[in-house]
Amino acid sequence: MVGAGLAGLTAAADLAAAGVEITVLEARDRVGGRTHGIEVAPGAWADGGAAYLGDRHTELHKLMAGLGLAATPTAMDGGSRFALGGGEKTRAGRFPPLNAVALGELFDLLYDLTARVRPDAPWLTPGAAGLDAVTAAEWAAGALRHPDARLFFPLFLGEMMAADPASVSVLHMALYLRSGGGIRYLNAFSGGAQQDRVLGGAHQIAERLAAQLGARVRLNRPVRAIRQDGGGVSVHTGDGEEHRADAVVVAVPPLLAQSIDYRPGLPAPRATTATGRGCAVKVQLVYREPYWHAHGLSGWSVSATGPLLSTVDDSPPDAGAGVLTGFVTGAEAYRFAALDPAAREAETLRQVGELFPGLPPPDAVHVSDWVNEPYSRGCYAAVFGPGDWLRLGPGLRTPHGRVHWAGTETSTEFFGLMEGAIRSGHRVAAEVLSSHATLWREP
Amino acid sequence: MNVYQATVLFRRVLENPQVTAESDFFHAGGDSLLATRVLSAVAREYGVELTFEDFLLAPTPAALASTVTGGPR
Missing domain, CATH: 1.10.405.10 (Guanine Nucleotide Dissociation Inhibitor, domain 1)
Structure with a gap:
């Protein structure tokens, strides 16, 4: 298994449960991929990456239940702030003054x-x-x-x-x-895809799956090459390790899958020059408490100019911290990500000061730059550019010999979301198991 | 716009055939995003431009029809 994000770990857990001998190679020094926990106060976590889920995310809910994880509602009570031209305005609810x-x-x-x-x-x-x-x-x-x-x-x-x-x-x-x-x-938040968060942080899903897999998960192993021969497949890591297998699942985003050296080469690319990175930078401002509630505000804001195009209350429930999460998305994410840390913080504090006057300075500011994250290359997901679906779509899930594909971008259900990643993991595990008879037959 | 037309419009936007003349849009699966789709249809089909606040005051087919026939604002 190449990649210890939600797709790779879900598939690895399914395969291990079926008795398959499996090794998970992860490039980073942590599991979780595009989920990542930030400890905002002792024992209190916020999501630096993927965070939200809704009732339709049935496979995610099942997985969480099996891992002993609970959902907690996203709090959206109170007024919203808008800066969409002509100064800042407060409105009841989320409807913008447009x-x-x-x-x-x-x-x-x-x-x-x-x-x-x-x-x-x-x-x-x-x-x-x-x-x-x-x-x-x-x-x-x-x-x-x-x-x-x-x-x-x-x-x-x-x-x-x-x-x-x-x-x-x-x-x-x-x-x-x-x-x-x-x-x-x-x-939507209530009744929609942002209804809930994972209590204690979404990063725990991958951490608990990895804990169950134990020593089968190997960190700091970026995969550089995948070579198939008559007898099997060899996976080569950055530091020269070679792992021999009957089959390989590549469960990394398309831009990273494309950067691996395959022999024989791929009949169709995993990404093209038009394939873009999801443009998201998440900024978390940590306060002693969610002060905005006392002003009748939910923490939700939408602004026409950056860096924080929207903000949302991301405070851990029942924990001594108020967290305001800002989203820097689209073209603005590239501009913001290129700034030095001091400039990012100055821009953030200036804007938050305008949106929420009277808010004390935050105790901490955390910036999760997914645009330049070398082992994600963007978030929420790859952005298919002109021509991509016609070129990449037909082969999205087609195995290349003994090489199979997973990841949220291979799921046409809930593409780009945690739910899509998990569904792709279950799908690829079943695919590997059903190919077993032909794929792993002794010569 | 009569009550029947408003009810049909609610049913279409909400994809909910259970809607009646007195159904509250926001209790029948509606939210502010879907409300704008009712308002664009009203503008297109009846030539009346309502605001989101107008709709909050008339969130049932019966009330919306009477707001619309009450004339443009």
Whole structure:
């Protein structure tokens, strides 16, 4: 197993349970991939990476239950703050101070696109070539007339899928939104994909799976090459280790899967020059308590200018800390990630001071830069650019001899989410087991 | 816009055939995102532009129909 994120560890656990001898090679010095815990106060954790789940994330819920992990609701009570031009405003609820009819027209168009895409095989969508040839920015320039819709669309897309409209194809946007349950479900907290968090942090899922797998998980082993021959497959790590196996699962994001040297070579790429990184930087500001509650605010804000395009209360329940999490997404994530740490903090504090006047200085500021994370290359997930679905889609899950593929980007259900990663893990484990008779037959 | 037309619109946007003239949009599966889709349909089909706050005051098909027929604001 190459990669100890949720996909790799889920698959490894399934395979180990079936009696398969398995080794998990992880490049980092930790497991969890795009989940990562940040200890914000002694024993209190916030999610520096993937965080949210909803009731439709059934495989994630099952996995958590089996690991003794519970969900805790995301607190959204109180007013919101908006900085969408013309100064900061407070509003009850989450609805932004923008023209509702214009936003409705935007959502009508997005709804029609998501309804049109073929969810199991987006490349077979009627008109797929046309939809995959244009970027979301080009689409928006032609389709959106009202300035409020044009203002809100990149913010919405950044929040939903951490994508810059200029680099994502319309087909991928439609697939992502459909695959996650549609625009209403993906956008919603209560009754939607952000309803809950993992109590104590999402990183515990991978940590508990890895604990069960024990010594089978090997850290600090970046895989550089995968060589197949008549008798099996050899996996070569950065420091020259060779691991011999009957089959290999590559459970890393597409850009990383593409960077491995395969012999024989891949018949189709895992990523192209159009494939982009999910553009997300998460900023966590830690306070002694969630002071915004005393002002009747939920901590939710949306801003038209960065760095923090949205903020949300991420305080651990029943723990002595208030955590405000800011999302820097889309093109802004690249700009912000390139700043030095002092400049990032200064920009963050200036903006939070405007959004939440009277908030004391935070005790700590944590920045999780997923854009430049070498062993993720982006978050939430790879952003398929123009032409990608047509080129990559048909072979997304097709094994290359003894090499199988997993990861949230191989799941057309809940693509980009923890749920998609876990579903891909179960799928690939079943695939390896069912190939067993032919794949592992003695000569 | 009559009550029947408003009910049909709610049912379509909510994908919920159980909606009646007195169903509250926000108790029948609706949220602010879906509310904007009701407002865009009202604007498109009846030429009346309502605000989100207007809708909060008229969140049932019966109330929405009377708001819309009450004339543009």
